[in-house]
Amino acid sequence: MxxxxxxxxxxxxxxxxxxxxxxxxxxxxxxxxxxxxxxxxxxxxxxxxxxxxxxxxxxxxxxxxxxxxxxxLGAMVRSIKENGRLRPTTLGGHQWNTADGENCMVFTRDGKMYTGVVLNTEPSAHVADENIERKEENMEILLDENVNDKAGVKALGIQVGDIIAMDPRTVITESGYIKSRxxxxxxxxxxxxxxxxxxxxxxxxxxxxxxxxxxxxxxxxxxxxxxxxxxxxxxxxxxxxxxxxxxxxxxxxxxxxxxxxxxxxxxxxxxxxxxxxxxxxxxxxxxxxxxxxxxxxxxxxxxxxxxxxxxxxxxxxxxxxxxxxxxxxxxxxxxxxxxxx
Structure with a gap:
């Protein structure tokens, strides 16, 4: 070989x-x-x-x-907000300023997986007066599901302690460079x-x-x-x-x-x-x-x-x-x- x-x-x-x-x-x-x-x-x-x-x-x-x-590295659901978004808590030395805008997955304890996106609490340049600091308390997970309250999220089977994983986006280029989380x-x-x-x-x-x-x-x-x-x-x-x-x-x-x-x-x-x-x-x-x-x-x-x-x-x-x-x-x-x- x-x-x-x-x-x-x-x-x-x-x-x-x-x-x-x-x-x-x-x-x-x-x-x-x-x-x-x-x-x-x-x-x-x-x-x-x-x-x-x-x-x-x-x-x-x-x-x-x-x-x-x-x-x-990754995250965990710390709490479910009243607006149906998830507040995360860090697993390991995860840096939230590198994950703003990243696609993610949420894994429930009964074996379901839901996709979502990581964003800060005010990500729109056309709305915010100034940039929000990318730290844990200012980050949230928006699920790709039609839910807008805590009850709707819980009905999906999502609960505190569920695992959040970032999209690795693995690429190996023809020139040999390896890019991935x-x-x-x-x-x-x-x-x-x-x-x-x-x-x-x-x-x-x-x-x-x-x-x-x-x-x-x-x-x-x-x-x-x-x-x-x-x-x-x-x-x-x-x-x-x-x-x-x-x-x-x-x-x-x-x-x-x-x-x-x-x-x-x-x-x-x-x-x-x-x-x-x-x-x-x-x-x-x-x-x-x-x-x-x-x-x-x-x-x-x-x-x-x-x-x-x-x-x-x-x-x-x-x-x-x-x-x-x-x-x-x-x-x-x-x-x-x-x-x-």
């Missing part, structure tokens, strides 16, 4: 994954889909009580866990699917025991707080940051040296960067001042592990995000060499 074919597979899996709404706390359909993909490959995924997925890829000794998260972190989930597929089809000889962990509460801080007891090393495969004062671009693999919770394992960062350099990969070592990862949740949970963080460069995080297939390729190759050298 050629690298080109596997990158195409990763792109198709990204589209499938982003098409499944999975805000934190509402990830069952996404985990079911992922388990099905691994079972088709011949693996035996295990689902934890919490909803995380663990998949042993093979190998022996010095257990390594690669982790990515399936949960995304929730590249954080479904792009890396797709990369790990590609790694698992290559191990089976190409017969990679793994240099240690390698497992994948897909978490479902990363966006609220405790996704990776429970991991296999034998884990010695854990690498979070998450988005690489692109922005001011950073060297990473959308076409690179990012290796994080430090984030808001402190430095990553010095020797592991050094090893990953040396491999990237030796292989001629386009990479950057960066510091992320506003970032936390699943491996740090594991450390906070008391696990004695070496920890690292890598991922394809993603611009406009927690917004309508953008990456590139070159960033996917560089991330994939770095992981391949780290697992087989």
């Amino acid at each position: 050629s690298l080109e074919k596997n990158l195409a597979y990763i792109g198709e899996q990204l589209k499938s994954l982003t098409a499944i709404a999975s805000p934190t706390g509402f990830t069952k359909k996404a985990t079911e889909y992922l388990c099905e993909q691994f079972q088709k490959m011949g693996y035996e995924p295990e689902l934890s009580n919490k909803g995380n997925i663990n998949v042993v890829l093979g190998g022996e000794g010095s257990p390594l866990v690669l982790t990515a998260h399936l949960d995304t 929730f590249l954080d972190d479904k792009l890396s989930v797709a990369i790990l699917l590609g790694i698992a597929r290559a191990i089976k089809e190409e017969g990679w000889k793994l240099n240690r025991k390698v497992s994948l962990l897909f978490t479902v509460y990363e966006e609220v801080g405790h996704g990776g707080s429970f991991i296999p007891a034998d884990t010695e090393e854990m690498i979070s495969v998450d988005m690489g940051c692109v922005g001011a004062d950073l060297e990473c671009t959308e076409r690179m693999v990012s290796i994080c040296a430090k984030d808001s919770r402190g430095p990553y394992n010095y020797d592991l960062v050094t090893t990953l960067s040396e491999i990237a350099k030796e292989e001629g990969l386009d990479y950057a070592i960066d510091v992320y001042p506003h970032y936390g990862s699943d491996v740090e949740a594991a450390l906070a949970g008391g696990y004695d592990i070496r920890h690292g963080l890598i991922g394809p460069g993603v611009y406009a995080s927690h917004n309508y995000e953008r990456s590139h297939m070159d960033g996917v390729m560089n991330s994939y190759k770095l992981l391949e060499k780290y697992l087989t050298r």
